[in-house]
Amino acid sequence: xxxxxxxxxxLPKVPFWVQIIAGLVLGALLGWLARSQDVSWLVTTLEKxxxxxxxxxxxxxxxxxxxxxxxxxxxxxxxxxxxxxxSRTLLWFMITSLIxxxxxxxxxxxxxxxxxxxxxxxxxxKPKHTGSWIDFLTGIVPENVITPFTDLNVLQxxxxxxxxxxxxxxxxxxxxxxxxxxxxxxxxxQKALWWVIRxxxxxxxxxxxxxxxxxxxxxxxxxxxxxxxIYVGCAIVLFGVYPAxxxxxxxxxxxxxxxxxxxxxxxxxxxxxxxxxxxVTQRVTERLGVPKEYASFAxxxxxxxxxxxxxxxxxxxxxxxxxxxxDIHLGVGDYLxxxxxxxxxxxxTAGLTGATVMLxxxxxxxxxxxxxxGLLLAIDPILDMMRTATNVAGQAxxxxxxxxxxNLLDRTAYxxxxxxPLYEEDAEPEQAEDTRxxxxxxx
Numbered sequence: 052x053x054x055x056x057x058x059x060x061x062l063p064k065v066p067f068w069v070q071i072i073a074g075l076v077l078g079a080l081l082g083w084l085a086r087s088q089d090v091s092w093l094v095t096t097l098e099k100x101x102x103x104x105x106x107x108x109x110x111x112x113x114x115x116x117x118x119x120x121x122x123x124x125x126x127x128x129x130x131x132x133x134x135x136x137x138s139r140t141l142l143w144f145m146i147t148s149l150i151x152x153x154x155x156x157x158x159x160x161x162x163x164x165x166x167x168x169x170x171x172x173x174x175x176x177k178p179k180h181t182g183s184w185i186d187f188l189t190g191i192v193p194e195n196v197i198t199p200f201t202d203l204n205v206l207q208x209x210x211x212x213x214x215x216x217x218x219x220x221x222x223x224x225x226x227x228x229x230x231x232x233x234x235x236x237x238x239x240x241q242k243a244l245w246w247v248i249r250x251x252x253x254x255x256x257x258x259x260x261x262x263x264x265x266x267x268x269x270x271x272x273x274x275x276x277x278x279x280x281i282y283v284g285c286a287i288v289l290f291g292v293y294p295a296x297x298x299x300x301x302x303x304x305x306x307x308x309x310x311x312x313x314x315x316x317x318x319x320x321x322x323x324x325x326x327x328x329x330x331v332t333q334r335v336t337e338r339l340g341v342p343k344e345y346a347s348f349a350x351x352x353x354x355x356x357x358x359x360x361x362x363x364x365x366x367x368x369x370x371x372x373x374x375x376x377x378d379i380h381l382g383v384g385d386y387l388x389x390x391x392x393x394x395x396x397x398x399x400t401a402g403l404t405g406a407t408v409m410l411x412x413x414x415x416x417x418x419x420x421x422x423x424x425g426l427l428l429a430i431d432p433i434l435d436m437m438r439t440a441t442n443v444a445g446q447a448x449x450x451x452x453x454x455x456x457x458n459l460l461d462r463t464a465y466x467x468x469x470x471x472p473l474y475e476e477d478a479e480p481e482q483a484e485d486t487r488x489x490x491x492x493x494x
Contacts (some may be wrong), residue, residue, distance in 0.1 A: 116209060159370075293445070315332040
């Protein structure tokens with residue numbers, strides 16, 4: 052007697068991007084409900100859900116940045132012409148930042164975002180913490196090794212990691228046990244962060260819902276021109292400048308880039324954290340054919356210094372906005388200063404949510420009132436989503452361009468890149484192995 056046994060059918064997996072969009076829609080609806088019906092407990096719940104998600108991301112930031120930068124520097128010893136790759140990476144960071152800040156300035160000058168808002172200087176308030184060049188330069192070197200981790204000073208953590216990485220390179224074989232331990236710790240942190248990333252759709256509900264419940268659509272209306280300027284500026288860079296560089300400089304299909312980079316871009320939009328998105332950004336960069344040895348340097352480096360949205364477009368438009376509110380004239384020299392700050396001071400953003408430090412650094416350089424920061428704090432969460440998505444796209448773009456220019460890019464892997472999730476559990480072992488084999492060694 053034969054038995055016909057059927058394996059139980061599995062429920063179809065919902066694509067991650069669908070989960071994110073569902074979170075956005077549900078968050079918006081719950082936020083609107085909480086505000087329109089004055090449901091205080093719902094506002095509190097949304098706030099706590101969003102805070103817990105961001106808190107979990109921030110929990111891993113300090114050790115993740117330290118070990119990622121440390122390992123990335125030591126991994127350069129496996130790559131030929133490491134100094135050349137590092138210098139080319141930095142050069143392209145600067146080039147794209149200049150392009151982005153120029154676009155921001157043009158948009159701000161054309162649209163006059165500070166005009167007709169009804170806002171006055173009295174509506175602003177000085178921020179608790181401001182940035183200046185003295186603070187920026189003296190703040191790079193920590194007073195001890197503990198405080199940067201407890202205070203989450205990413206710039207100081209990057210400095211210590213860079214020093215440790217360079218020292219490890221100088222020690223050679225003697226540093227091998229430390230590097231082995233560091234690599235294990237980094238893998239452990241990334242694994243734990245993947246679990247947090249799985250919660251992104253739920254975090255989206257809280258973050259979007261609380262923003263709408265707290266500020267409402269009226270706030271967006273008051274800042275309509277400014278908000279549109281930021282989104283349009285980021286969109287021009289994201290969907291105009293980046294594809295042009297891919298097609299013209301890297302000789303690569305821009306559509307394939309967005310297919311491969313999409314998981315990182317969508318997570319950046321939700322989490323508003325370049326560092327929190329870093330493991331995903333590195334994965335998609337490798338999936339786009341960039342050698343792992345180079346990607347493991349370029350992506351962590353970019354996650355802490357490459358900020359076209361937060362450090363170029365935003366401070367350019369925000370400076371013009373603040374100047375118009377306070378009726379202060381900006382000249383050509385001021386616009387050149389904005390460009391200079393955007394290129395040199397972008398590390399001040401440190402890959403965390405928000406760009407307040409970068410804005411205060413820019414305003415202090417221009418001599419504009421710090422009260423202008425207070426005018427923009429309320430709208431910042433809404434702006435930060437698009438800014439961070441642009442940041443992360445740029446952080447994946449530059450390694451692709453440099454690898455293509457240096458003939459290191461695996462064109463087969465790039466041309467077959469797709470937008471499916473990158474979670475290890477979502478891929479069969481054979482598929483994961485095939486993916487690893489497609490990434491060439493840069494020996």
